[in-house]
Amino acid sequence: xxxxxxxxxxxxxxxxxxxxFRCDPISEHNRLYWYRQTLGQGPEFLTYFxxxxxxxxxxxLSDRFSAERPKGSFSTLEIQRTEQxxxxxxxxxxxxxxxANYGYTFGSGTRLTVV
Amino acid sequence: AQKVTQAQTExxxxxxxxxxxxxxxxxxxTTYYLFWYKQPPSGELVFLIRRNSFDEQNEISGRYSxxxxxxxxxxxxxxxxxxxxxxxxxxxxxxxxxxNKLIFGAGTRLAVHP
Numbered sequence: 001x002x003x004x005x006x007x008x009x010x011x012x013x014x015x016x017x018x019x020x021f022r023c024d025p026i027s028e029h030n031r032l033y034w035y036r037q038t039l040g041q042g043p044e045f046l047t048y049f050x051x052x053x054x055x056x057x058x059x060x061l062s063d064r065f066s067a068e069r070p071k072g073s074f075s076t077l078e079i080q081r082t083e084q085x086x087x088x089x090x091x092x093x094x095x096x097x098x099x100a101n102y103g104y105t106f107g108s109g110t111r112l113t114v115v
Numbered sequence: 116a117q118k119v120t121q122a123q124t125e126x127x128x129x130x131x132x133x134x135x136x137x138x139x140x141x142x143x144x145t146t147y148y149l150f151w152y153k154q155p156p157s158g159e160l161v162f163l164i165r166r167n168s169f170d171e172q173n174e175i176s177g178r179y180s181x182x183x184x185x186x187x188x189x190x191x192x193x194x195x196x197x198x199x200x201x202x203x204x205x206x207x208x209x210x211x212x213x214x215n216k217l218i219f220g221a222g223t224r225l226a227v228h229p
Binding site: 031033035040041042043044045048056089091093095104105106107108109111 | 119152157158159160161162206208215216217218219220221222
């Protein structure tokens with residue numbers, strides 16, 4: 001297990017379509033985070049899971065966004081009825097519970113382009 | 116509210132120059148953590164350093180050094196004798212808002228030219 005894996009790396013979709021991204025964290029990590037990064041900005045927190053429980057959602061996560069982590073392992077982030085403003089890099093990160101403040105391990109991200 | 120400000124949007128230097136990236140933060144928490152991450156063109160965020168609010172000791176790691184000053188709420192990052200491979204976007208981040216989520220600055224793009 002070499003790190004956090006995200007798929008796909010790139011996704012181009014037409015406005016109005018639904019998209020789903022997958023994140024496979026480091027296997028021993030029980031915390032999983034999703035962040036969104038738009039061009040020229042730092043990553044912004046979207047949501048956080050501890051095991052399978054979604055414990056916090058940012059106001060950035062509109063009703064069109066949903067995230068799951070069904071068995072406390074991999075996670076999916078779905079965007080329904082995509083809009084051009086959803087174009088961004090979606091980053092996943094994972095960490096140990098008690099070592100979360102030691103820094104997460106981030107994946108390489110999924111770059112979404114909505115045309 | 117928590118906030119991280121990286122006032123330098125872009126910095127351009129010639130190889131072997133020293134460069135300092137500034138980071139100023141705001142928080143009301145007494146316990147918090149500060150981080151620096153590097154984002155090369157590949158996109159992955161690479162962890163560089165973590166510092167907790169009770170440890171103001173400066174740190175040096177090879178060509179990298181960090182200066183943490185609580186009195187000025189700053190956590191600056193210096194690269195000594197920069198190299199082309201240092202070219203990347205560097206982010207300063209703050210954690211303390213519950214569940215350890217990170218608040219990032221807007222980043223500083225560093226370009227090191229041969």
